[in-house]
Amino acid sequence: MKTKSIFLIAALCFLLALSCCRKSESEQQFVGVTEFQFLYEAGGREMTVNVWYPSKEQAGAKPYEFISGFSGKATKDAPPDADGAPYPLIMFSHGFQGTRFQSIFLVEALASAGYVVAAPDHPDSLTAEGGFSISSATLYTQRPAEISFVIDKMTELNGSDPILKGMIDLDHVGMTGHSLGGYTTLMVSGAQLDIPGIIEKCKTPPEPLGCFMAYSFTPGAGVISGRDERVSASISLAPLSSVFTENGINTLGIPHMVQGGTKDIICPFEAEQGAAYDNLNPPKYLLEIFQAGHMTFSDLACRFMTNLIDCQDLDKKQKIILDYEIPFFDLYLKGKTSAGGNLKSKENEDFKFSSAI
Numbered sequence: 490m491k492t493k494s495i496f497l498i499a500a501l502c503f504l505l506a507l508s509c510c511r512k513s514e515s516e517q518q519f520v521g522v523t524e525f526q527f528l529y530e531a532g533g534r535e536m537t538v539n540v541w542y543p544s545k546e547q548a549g550a551k552p553y554e555f556i557s558g559f560s561g562k563a564t565k566d567a568p569p570d571a572d573g574a575p576y577p578l579i580m581f582s583h584g585f586q587g588t589r590f591q592s593i594f595l596v597e598a599l600a601s602a603g604y605v606v607a608a609p610d611h612p613d614s615l616t617a618e619g620g621f622s623i624s625s626a627t628l629y630t631q632r633p634a635e636i637s638f639v640i641d642k643m644t645e646l647n648g649s650d651p652i653l654k655g656m657i658d659l660d661h662v663g664m665t666g667h668s669l670g671g672y673t674t675l676m677v678s679g680a681q682l683d684i685p686g687i688i689e690k691c692k693t694p695p696e697p698l699g700c701f702m703a704y705s706f707t708p709g710a711g712v713i714s715g716r717d718e719r720v721s722a723s724i725s726l727a728p729l730s731s732v733f734t735e736n737g738i739n740t741l742g743i744p745h746m747v748q749g750g751t752k753d754i755i756c757p758f759e760a761e762q763g764a765a766y767d768n769l770n771p772p773k774y775l776l777e778i779f780q781a782g783h784m785t786f787s788d789l790a791c792r793f794m795t796n797l798i799d800c801q802d803l804d805k806k807q808k809i810i811l812d813y814e815i816p817f818f819d820l821y822l823k824g825k826t827s828a829g830g831n832l833k834s835k836e837n838e839d840f841k842f843s844s845a846i
Contacts, residue, residue: 518601519544521567522553523652527642532631537616538609538639539589540646541600542656543570556616559792561593563600566652573603575658577822578643580636580720581608582666582673584787588616591789592667592726594807595814602815603823605657609639613669625705629732633676633715636664640719661822664723665814667786668756671728675765676715678723679741684710686734697760699732712737722821724748724814726786727756730765738768744821746774748810750781752798771845774832776813778840781806809840 521544529536539555544567553565579599583591589608590596596606610617611632640662647657666674676682684706691700724746730738747769749762756762758777766775782799784790785807791800812831819828835842 518603519546519567519570520561520563520597520600521547521565521569521652522561522563523566525642525646527638529635529638531634531638532612534612534617536609536635536639537589538607538642539596540608540643540653541596541606542653543573543576543600543603543605544568545570555588555590559590559593559789561590561597563597569652569656571655574656575647576603576605576656577658577661577663577818578640579604579606579818579822580639580662580664580666580677581606582632582636582664582670583608583611583614584666584668584670586613586615587667587670587787588614588789591787594788595665595786595810598811598815599818602819604663604818605643605653607639607643609635611635611670611673625702626707626710629672629682629702629705630713630715632669632673633717636673636677636715637717637719640717659719662719662721663818663822664720665726666728667726668783669729671725671756672730672732673715674723674725675728675730675733675738675741675745677717677720678743678745679714679716680730680733681716681737681740682706682710682713682732683734683737684708684713686736687732690734697731698756699729702729702732722818724817725762725765726810727753727783728761728765729756730761733765733768735768738765739770741769744772744774744817745769746776746813746817748776748778748786748813750778750783750785750799750806752780752782755783766843773845774813774817775843776809776840777842778806778809779838786810805839813842 525538547564547567550564552560554560646653687703722744749758784799816828816831819825
């Protein structure tokens with residue numbers, strides 16, 4: 490009996506010691522960031538891509554500055570944390586004349602939650618090589634294709650890169666994007682541009698915001714798809730969606746969440762986010778943040794426009810964004826059924842969350 494008691498005590502001590510050393514899900518995960526230059530031949534340009542990933546602590550390292558005075562918490566080329574690998578991949582698409590690192594709060598939080606996040610500079614980016622010099626119609630079709638190109642590159646890097654080798658779970662790929670990046674997210678997720686349909690829709694006043702996009706195409710452009718079947722769940726942030734007809738939106742057949750703010754004067758909530766949600770197929774989710782604006786989703790913009798209502802109480806508003814973004818991807822990319830409990834309909838003084846499963 491005495492021997493058995495000693496054995497049980499020893500086993501208990503071992504388990505306690507193990508639990509002390511194991512990182513809990515609530516514990517902060519260190520984040521690394523690395524950068525690549527790819528030749529995107531279809532667009533005839535060099536493309537810069539940043540990748541954020543779970544990392545080990547890099548003692549003494551300072552956060553990486555993307556431009557002078559602007560950084561998050563990630564350290565450059567930090568040693569990867571392979572203990573939890575492979576991690577699902579999430580693609581991020583920036584807004585019109587935004588940049589790949591415009592939403593540091595979001596990409597770092599996703600990496601800290603156990604995802605690899607890749608964000609390219611589209612040709613309209615403020616920091617893109619050569620600047621913005623292509624036609625609008627080309628931009629709208631090229632953006633989804635660029636996402637597919639970067640997923641291809643992530644596949645290559647997962648097999649050979651010193652940092653990313655073996656880090657990416659390519660069977661579970663998600664996407665998120667802001668504004669025109671939200672449009673890009675919808676396209677990659679399965680929405681289709683019905684050019685004749687939207688031009689016909691634009692004949693009836695008032696013209697939705699998306700008409701300016703539709704007019705950049707020739708009427709004979711037909712129906713355009715940017716679907717990448719590897720993407721299995723997605724979130725659009727303050728998306729421009731009025732360029733789609735009702736039938737163009739409901740071709741999207743994967744779980745999708747739309748987020749927006751009631752103070753958005755660029756992509757108004759009801760016309761752009763609310764209408765998109767109405768035309769989506771379940772499972773679908775809608776987050777309406779009161780007092781949030783278009784730039785609430787971009788902390789780079791808010792670094793320079795602090796007087797905007799979008800940027801007031803920014804930490805509080807961005808926490809709401811993350812409180813729904815991370816559980817969504819945990820449910821649909823990691824299969825954590827417990828995360829579904831955080832995705833139930835709810836309303837309070839700060840936001841309203843709706844869903845149809």
